[in-house]
Amino acid sequence: MREQAVAPGGGDVSVTPAVSVNGLSSGYGSVAVLHKVEFTVGHEIFAVLGANGAGKTTLLATLAGLLPVFSGSVAYHGTDVTKLAASESARLGVGYVPQEASVFPDLTVLENLTVGGMIGTRPHEERLEEVFETFPDLRSKLHLRAGNLSGGESRMVACSRALMQDPTVLLLDEPTAGLSPxxxxxxxxxxxxxxxxxxxxxxxxxxxxxxxxxxADRVMVLSLGVGSEPMSADAVTIDLLREGYQI
Ligand SMILES: Nc1ncnc2c1ncn2[C@@H]1O[C@H](COP(=O)(O)OP(=O)(O)O)[C@@H](O)[C@H]1O
Ligand SMILES: [Mg+2]
Incomplete structure (x- = not known):
């Protein structure tokens, strides 16, 4: 069922999903990788599972506005961003942490965080303190060059930089890939x-x-660019995952 968008002049915002993805196809050049992917995300953790090459990174990059939409649409809190630049989505409260190392290696940790804090008006110090509440280890590393951090530390900085934007939606692309147990x-x-x-x-x-x-609260399995029906995380069986992971 498609949730309704906010009615002109105001409506019940409680029914507007944080993220609405409708019949989304996208890819590279003229090659489609995602085929009519469809889901909504409410106030929850929504996991997209799938094997290597299934299209997970393509999906998140498209949601972040970094890849052109071939057809279908993406909306955040009822605002259609399909044709907007990535920076516009960021202003609407979308934080994106790419899979690949996404820190500025030559800047210090603090400088990296400052870049994230450029969006919004809430005092920088306040946001920084909240980041330290989540990642206390960063406090002692503020003046280190980000390029000298370990993989795990640098992932924390990338995530913190997105948090400095005060996001209402966070897109995390394989945040644990390559990390030690x-x-x-x-x-x-x-x-x-x-x-x-x-x-x-x-x-x-x-x-x-x-x-x-x-x-996760709910899960979608992506297989060769095709998304399963989203389901409750409790309902996911091993068989279902096996099926979805075949590429
Ligand atoms: N820059 C690119 N140009 C062309 N094809 C790409 C590019 N990046 C990824 N692909 C292709 O898109 C498909 C999905 O890749 P990707 O989204 O990275 O999958 P996942 O993140 O699930 O491993 C793969 O077939 C991959 O080869
Ligand atoms: Mg990927």
Whole structure:
């Protein structure tokens, strides 16, 4: 069922999903990778699972406004962003943490965070303190060059930079890819905590299905660019995952 958008002149915003993806197709050049993907995200953690090459990164980059939409639409809180630039989505409260290292290596940790804090008007210090509440380890690393951090630390900085934007929707592309088991556990906990304490809606892609299911409310399995019907994380069975992971 399609939730209604906010009616002109005001309406019940409680029924407007944080994210609405309708018949979304996108890809590279003229090659479609995503085929009519369809889901909505409310105040929840929504996990997109799928094997390597399934189209998870393509989906999140499209949602972030970095890839052109071939057909279909994307809306945040009822505002259609299909034709808007990525910077416009960011202003609407969409934080995006790409899969690949996304810190500025030559800037310090503090400078990296400052870049994120350029959006919005809430005092910078206040936002920084909240970031330290989530990632206390960063406080002692503020003046280090981001390029000298470990993989896990640099992932924390990338995530914190998105949080500095005061997002209402956070797009996390395989946040645990390549992390050591210790950081992997920590990161899943942090994602759940960010959702709980900040009330941010989260779209997360993952190959670590078991852990993702542990924190997600609902799940969609992406297979060769085709999305399954979203389902409750509790309802996902091993058979279903096996089916979805065949590419
Ligand atoms: N820059 C690109 N140009 C062309 N094809 C790409 C590009 N990036 C990814 N693809 C293709 O898109 C498909 C989905 O890739 P991707 O979204 O990275 O999957 P996942 O993140 O699930 O591993 C793959 O077939 C991949 O080869
Ligand atoms: Mg990927």
């Amino acid at each position: 210790l950081y992997l556990e920590l990161f899943f906990e942090k994602v759940a905590e960010i959702h709980r304490t900040r009330g941010v809606s989260i779209v997360l892609t993952e190959q670590n299905a078991t852990q993702a299911l542990g924190i």
